[in-house]
Amino acid sequence: MGWGPLELVVMTFPAARLPAGIAAALERLVESADVRVVDALVVRTGPDGVVSAVELTDLPGMPPGWDAPIEGLISEQDMREISAAVATGEDAVALLVEHRWSADLAERVAGLDGVIVASAAIPAEHAAEATAGR
Numbered sequence: 730m731g732w733g734p735l736e737l738v739v740m741t742f743p744a745a746r747l748p749a750g751i752a753a754a755l756e757r758l759v760e761s762a763d764v765r766v767v768d769a770l771v772v773r774t775g776p777d778g779v780v781s782a783v784e785l786t787d788l789p790g791m792p793p794g795w796d797a798p799i800e801g802l803i804s805e806q807d808m809r810e811i812s813a814a815v816a817t818g819e820d821a822v823a824l825l826v827e828h829r830w831s832a833d834l835a836e837r838v839a840g841l842d843g844v845i846v847a848s849a850a851i852p853a854e855h856a857a858e859a860t861a862g863r
Contacts, residue, residue: 733832735767736850737803737825739811744773744820751822752791758826768802768825772811780812785822 742751758766771783784800785791803823815821835845 733828733830733835734848735802735825735827737807737823739814739821739823741815741819741821744818751785755785755791758824763828763830765827765829766824767799767827768823770803770808770823772808772815772821772823774812774815774817774819776817780808782808783820 740751755766755769758764769785771785771788773781773783775781802825807823811821811823831845831848838845
């Protein structure tokens with residue numbers, strides 16, 4: 730089976746609260762058969778505006794030995810774009826995830842001479858707005 734689509738998900742946290750919020754969520758993702766974390770990185774913008782990357786395993790409170798299976802897919806350009814959304818005193822966690830379920834779907838569709846022609850990620854807040862009051 731081939732790869733499923735990859736999606737880059739970026740979350741921001743006050744720097745002091747980051748490890749507590751992300752550790753449990755990452756453990757659930759790692760256990761999932763339908764989604765796989767391919768790469769992960771913490772992006773920090775210092776008070777001087779300098780952008781740096783920190784591995785998740787270097788944060789206190791993270792599970793020991795947790796590493797993304799393919800590091801380096803989140804590029805320097807991605808870091809620069811992510812840092813533009815990060816305020817001083819905040820950290821951004823960038824997770825590159827593979828939607829494994831979609832690879833299986835694409836394989837089955839191809840077996841029927843079909844092709845998946847579009848895919849889009851819709852932010853949760855847009856879904857909430859669209860379904861408000863239902």
